[in-house]
Structure formats: structure tokens, C-alpha cells
Amino acid sequence: MxxxxxxxxxxxxxxxxxxxxxxxxxxxxxxxxxxxxxxxxxxxxxxxxxxxxxxxxxxxxxxxxxxxxxxxxxxxxxxxxxxxxxxxxxxxxxxxxxxxxxxxxxxxxxxxTNTTAVADMTMALLLAAVRRIVPAHASVTGGHWDRFFGPELAGRTLGIVGFGRIGQAVARRARGFDMDLIAHDPHLPASVFAEHGVPAVTLEELVATADVVTLHLPMPSGGPLLGRAELTAMKPGSCVINTARGGLVDEEALAELLDSGHIAAAGIDVFATEPPAGNPLLTAANAVLTPHCAAFxxxxxxxxxxxxxxxxxxxxxxxxxxxxxx
Incomplete structure (x- = not known):
């Protein structure tokens, strides 16, 4: 043209x-x-x-x-x-x-059209967050040689909220890391979960059970899906990944729980307001942040x-x- x-x-x-x-x-x-x-x-x-x-x-x-x-x-x-x-x-x-x-x-x-790209980015953010890749890189380039410990993914439970194309693609990738899988999506019939061999659970069950919660759904009405109550109900040492919509997560509550250590890590590609000037996640502990580029x-x-x-x-x-x- x-x-x-x-x-x-x-x-x-x-x-x-x-x-x-x-x-x-x-x-x-x-x-x-x-x-x-x-x-x-x-x-x-x-x-x-x-x-x-x-x-x-x-x-x-x-x-x-x-x-x-x-x-x-x-x-x-x-x-x-x-x-x-x-x-x-x-x-x-x-x-x-x-x-x-x-x-x-x-x-x-x-x-x-962006299923593969977003599913790949989800796993990239997960690995970067739990294995602390960003501070490890900064340590080496800063002339230090600090060691950073983190959990292995094998045997950990990944809770997928939103089990459409992207959620299913994430499930396939997570299986390659020997993760256990559960999913929540009230808009899908039980046959979809059965087809992929992934147990369907309520959001409450998923939040309480998963070691990692990853979001793959549109923005619902009525405020964040993961509000302060849901984030607080997550297991100590768990991780949040969001490549869907910023408004799905109470960002202030997530930042506080990251700083307290209740949530160990987060990988966030989307924010309620973009660019996220003044967002508490910008200074939160163990948060890997990217500029809404999962589909890029x-x-x-x-x-x-x-x-x-x-x-x-x-x-x-x-x-x-x-x-x-x-």
C-alpha cells in the first residue's frame, strides 16, 4: 500500500x-x-x-x-x-x-490469531516470576553474582481462569512442565473440560487450591475477579499471572500481598490504566511487568x-x- x-x-x-x-x-x-x-x-x-x-x-x-x-x-x-x-x-x-x-x-x-503468542507469554512470565529471572539478570549485569532460589513447576497446580482457546493452549504447555491442572469457566460445558482432561472447579476452589493462578477471560462486570478477598484466600507462596485484562485483578491488593510475601510472585502484562503511571505494582516485590505485549x-x-x-x-x-x- x-x-x-x-x-x-x-x-x-x-x-x-x-x-x-x-x-x-x-x-x-x-x-x-x-x-x-x-x-x-x-x-x-x-x-x-x-x-x-x-x-x-x-x-x-x-x-x-x-x-x-x-x-x-x-x-x-x-x-x-x-x-x-x-x-x-x-x-x-x-x-x-x-x-x-x-x-x-x-x-x-x-x-x-493471538492464541499461541499469549500462551507462550504466559509461560514466559510464569518462569520469569517464580525463578526470579529479572533480578538475576540485574545481578549479573551489575557486577554481582547473587543466587536466586525458586520453585520447580513440576507437581505444582496451575489454576486456569478462562478455558477458551488461550486457556487450553496454556494447559498444553503447562503439561510439558509436568504441572497439575484445574480450570474455571462458567461459560463452557463440562464436555470441554473432559475433552482436555482438566478438572472443572469453582473459582473459590481454584483460588484456594492453585499454586499459580493465570487469567484468560474478558473483563466481567462488577469489579475485579480477583479482589482482595480472593487474593488473600490464595495459598501462601502462590503466583498470579495476568495476560488478559488489567481490571481483572485488584492491583493495590496484589501489590500489598506481594510486599508481605503472602503471594510470592506475579507476572503482569496488562493494567487497569495503561501506561500504569503510579500503579502500586511498579514498586511491588517480585513482580515481572511487561507493556501489554503478550500478543506481539x-x-x-x-x-x-x-x-x-x-x-x-x-x-x-x-x-x-x-x-x-x-
Whole structure:
């Protein structure tokens, strides 16, 4: 796609791309639009756009490719020519699906495209956290030779909260480390757990039993899934991994329990507010923190962008999308 057609948003574009990660490490997503003759503009404001910024920049667009930007009823109302909103990712909790349906706007996402990347990152954060890789590295580069002890994963119980594609991929990897597995997902039938040989338990049972709790689900309504009570109920010396949504965990409570040693380690890729300026986890003991990059592999970037671009083109042509949410 020509450099001009990817420049800042302009009047007359068909598609507004707001997320900088779209096609960031792959040409294939841009080539889908180019082959279809679709005119593409990119947002002038930094991602994620506010509601007001998105209202201003989305005027005249027929399609949006968004990341974490809030696609609200007000945004949809301000863009009467909008036909499709594509989430460059999987979770659509930042998109008002009911309002989209009411406005006749299709919503698509890219399920499965980041499964491998996020599952890999989950295990990377787990190993880095429990084996204290970050302070060990800092010790060596700082001219020291400190020794850092941590537990082996074999025989430890991994509690997987959210047993969809990513949760199942994490289970397969954890088996390679000889971990015991339990899972919680109230939206899945018992047959799914049986198929994978993973016992289904309540959230209360999982929190009380697991040595490691890892989260792989959208943000629920009603506050953090792991609040202070749930975190306190975890086994002494346990570990929390979150590569899903920052709001799933009470970050203040987690930081306090890390500092007290009740929770031994945490690997956190997502935060309630990003970037997490002033977040108590920034100074918490034994926390490995990454900048919401679990899905950032070259392969996932190509697959995710191509999937959403292909569905956007389908909708603009009057065809049914493959990965329809609404």
C-alpha cells in the first residue's frame, strides 16, 4: 500500500485504523486493503483515542479498525456511514455491542490469531516470576553474582481462569512442565473440560487450591475477579499471572500481598490504566511487568491484521464476515 494512503486520517477514507499495532510488523494486512481498492487513513491522536477524539476522527469512515479505543453509542451516532467495527484482537469489551446492533453496524474480531503468542507469554512470565529471572539478570549485569532460589513447576497446580482457546493452549504447555491442572469457566460445558482432561472447579476452589493462578477471560462486570478477598484466600507462596485484562485483578491488593510475601510472585502484562503511571505494582516485590505485549509476535501481527482486514473488506462489499461478533 502506498505511503500516502497510510498517512493521517483524511476526508474520503473508507477505513480508519486507530491502533498502531495494525500491520506494524507485517505487510499482509495492508495488502488486503490495497488489493480491494480500499482507502485507509490512520488516526492522528495517540492510541487509545478518547471517545471525543474517536468521534472527531471517525466522521465519514465506513469502517473502523480499533484496539482499546472506546466505541460507544455516541461514536456510532456521530458516524452514520459506519458499516463495520473491527477489533484488532479478540476481546470486544471496549465496544458497545448493543449500540452497534441498534445502528446496524457489524462488529468483527480476530479469534485464535493471538492464541499461541499469549500462551507462550504466559509461560514466559510464569518462569520469569517464580525463578526470579529479572533480578538475576540485574545481578549479573551489575557486577554481582547473587543466587536466586525458586520453585520447580513440576507437581505444582496451575489454576486456569478462562478455558477458551488461550486457556487450553496454556494447559498444553503447562503439561510439558509436568504441572497439575484445574480450570474455571462458567461459560463452557463440562464436555470441554473432559475433552482436555482438566478438572472443572469453582473459582473459590481454584483460588484456594492453585499454586499459580493465570487469567484468560474478558473483563466481567462488577469489579475485579480477583479482589482482595480472593487474593488473600490464595495459598501462601502462590503466583498470579495476568495476560488478559488489567481490571481483572485488584492491583493495590496484589501489590500489598506481594510486599508481605503472602503471594510470592506475579507476572503482569496488562493494567487497569495503561501506561500504569503510579500503579502500586511498579514498586511491588517480585513482580515481572511487561507493556501489554503478550500478543506481539510477528506471526500474530500478520494473522490478526489479515483476519480483520479481510472481514472489513467482506462487509464493505456487502458480504457476510467470517468472524462476526454482531
Amino acid at each position: 502506498s505511503k500516502a494512503s497510510r498517512s493521517g486520517a483524511a476526508t474520503g477514507h473508507d477505513v480508519l485504523v486507530t491502533t498502531p499495532s495494525f500491520g506494524q510488523h507485517a505487510r499482509e494486512p495492508w495488502e488486503v486493503f490495497e488489493a480491494a481498492g480500499v482507502r485507509v487513513g490512520t488516526a492522528k491522536a495517540a492510541h487509545p483515542l478518547t471517545e471525543r477524539q474517536l468521534i472527531e476522527e471517525a466522521r465519514g469512515a465506513r469502517a473502523l479498525v480499533v484496539g482499546l479505543d472506546p466505541v460507544t453509542a455516541a461514536v456510532l451516532e456521530a458516524a452514520p456511514g459506519l458499516e463495520v467495527v473491527a477489533k484488532h484482537g479478540v476481546g470486544t469489551d471496549n465496544i458497545d455491542l448493543a449500540a452497534a446492533a441498534a445502528h446496524g453496524v457489524r462488529v468483527v474480531n480476530a479469534p485464535g 509476535t510477528q506471526q500474530a501481527n500478520a494473522a490478526m491484521g489479515t483476519a480483520v482486514a479481510t472481514d472489513v473488506v467482506r462487509v464493505l462489499r456487502g458480504e457476510a464476515p467470517v468472524n462476526a461478533v454482531v
